[in-house]
Amino acid sequence: MKGLKITRRQLIKNAAATGILLATDFSSAKKKPSGISLPRLPYPKGALVPFISKRTVSFHYGKHHRGYVDKLNRALPGTEFEKMPLEKIIKASATKPQHQKIFNNAAQVYNHTLYFKSMKPRGGGSPKGKLAERLNGDLGGVTGFRQAFLDAALGQFGSGWAWLVEDQGKLKVTRTANADTPLAHGQTPLLVIDVWEHAYYLDYQNRRKDYVLAFLDHLLNWDFVAEGLFD
Secondary structure: OHHHOOOHHHHHHHHHHHOOOHHHHOOOOOOOOOOOOOOOOOOOOOOOOOOOOHHHHHHHHHHHHHHHHHHHHHHOOOOOOOOOOHHHHHHHHOOOHHHHHHHHHHHHHHHHHHHHHOEOOOOOOOOOHHHHHHHHHHHOHHHHHHHHHHHHHHHOOOOEEEEEEEEOOEEEEEEEEOOOOHHHHOOEEEEEEEOOHHHOHHHHOOOHHHHHHHHHHHHEOHHHHHHHHHO
16 A cells, blocks of 8 residues: 555655664665664666676675675664664764764665665666656756766766755755765755776776766666655
């Protein structure tokens, strides 16, 4: 029943009150009473072949994503963030330099969770309906979005992320460096690509543009964008 569905946006808005962990929203795995859980991948590790290999997903998810979860859980006990849900940890630690380690690992758990949900097998193409209308009004349509997103992903020097966000009621393409996330800046993340080298180097070496184009043309999950924007 539609009325029973908890969407990503509802979870973000209600997390402080409910205590639900965003990281576990993206899986059907059992929620732990405390700590942050590694979410289950939304597809098999080989589902994105030939555009992202099973080997890359295995390392990216099983080593990097899991590593951030483990480091965060080791850092939380005894701090003011210990009982907070993930997104509240990010917002509360972002302005406290003495807790940079907690912010970095929490934000990386969040960013990676959205990244894996931003893709699906046989993705890409163009959205329809209300999402297409919003893209037309705010970003010059799919063509405008693609160019802005490509520019953001290629223009990010070193490690980081390119994003589609909602910012004060408007769609916007932006980029962040290292572990930074739009969630810490009052924006609603809708779509993200990871441009840290570990996300693509085994498959594309230094050809970041080829990786980004594969994401846009074959993997982009418009359903996930629409869910975050309208549900």
